[in-house]
Structure formats: structure tokens, C-alpha cells
Amino acid sequence: MKQSKKSLQLSMGIKEQIAGYLFVTPLMLGLIILTLIPVLGSLLLSFTNWNFVAGIGAMKFAG
Numbered sequence: 894m895k896q897s898k899k900s901l902q903l904s905m906g907i908k909e910q911i912a913g914y915l916f917v918t919p920l921m922l923g924l925i926i927l928t929l930i931p932v933l934g935s936l937l938l939s940f941t942n943w944n945f946v947a948g949i950g951a952m953k954f955a956g
Contacts, residue, residue: 941953
């Protein structure tokens with residue numbers, strides 16, 4: 894029974910790794926949402942001929 898209790902305990906290294914990932918996760922989400930999505934969106938829009946007022950159905954590939 895002592896072995897099963899011991900196997901449930903996490904080592905200090907594992908706990909530090911989990912804490913590190915928890916600290917980095919908000920930064921990575923912010924990077925993705927606030928940087929990568931707008932960059933990819935502007936890249937998409939740079940290759941199209943599109944008028945915002947006409948709607949998304951009027952988007953044409955310009956090359």
C-alpha cells in the first residue's frame with residue numbers, strides 16, 4: 894500500500910515543470926491571439942482585392 898501512495902506523489906522537478914508551464918501559458922495565448930492571428934489576417938488580406946463595405950462574399954484573389 895505504501896508503493897501506491899508513493900507513486901501518487903510528484904517529485905519536486907515535476908511540480909516545478911508544471912508551475913513553469915502554468916506561468917508561460919498566458920503569455921503564449923496572448924502571443925497567439927494578439928500577434929499571430931492579426932499577422933496571418935493581414936497576409937490574407939494583402940493577397941485579395943476586397944472592399945469592406947461589399948462584404949466577405951466580394952473577396953477576390955488578386956495574386
